[in-house]
Amino acid sequence: MKDIRQKLNLSQGMLASFMRISRSLLSLVEKAERSLPPAALKRANLLLKVIYDSNKPAPPQEAEQRALQTIALNKQLQKRWDRCQVKLANAHVKLKALQANYDTCMAKLQLVNELLPTLSDGLQGRRDRNWLKVQETQAEHQLKTCGFKAQQTLLLQMEILELEMGAVERRMVGQGV
Secondary structure, X not given: OHHHHHHOOOOHHHHHHHHOOOHHHHHHHHOOOOOOOXXXXXXXXXXXXXXXXXXXXXXXXXXXXXXXXXXXXXXXXXXXXXXHHHXXXXXXXXXXXXXXXXXXXXXXXXXXXXXXXXXXXXXXXXXXXXXXXXXXXHHHHHHHHOOHHHHHHHHHHHHHHHHHXXXXXXXXXXXXX
16 A cells, blocks of 8 residues: 555545545555455555556556546545435434324324314303314314325435435445545
């Protein structure tokens, strides 16, 4: 590893960042005290391909420039992946909130349906019945907003985010991440 790093004129920190490992682990690898994890080994292979493109040693400046471009691209891809992950986490929270709201509305409707037949025909009973009807209407309206279509739309958005994250991740792997 040290030879590769020196050919590219990279510091341990730069190479460790590219390989997505700690600088201390890279130091131990260079001393042959530890081995690279599989993902970092893939990134090292990419670096070797950059250096020995078509079995010809690449000029050090060109190889360094390619490696730095790859590092920059991977940083952009990582930021995109992170944004998708945050959006996905927010979507999970929204889905839980929708489900909780749905459960609350269903419980409210069940309670209204249980209470309506028990009310008297007197003045207080009519007032209570009117109040329960308002509660029923509000619960039904809330069910429409947190109902099946809203949940399906959110699930579809989550699936799209997961697909985008997979595409970004494959691109990162293709770039040596």
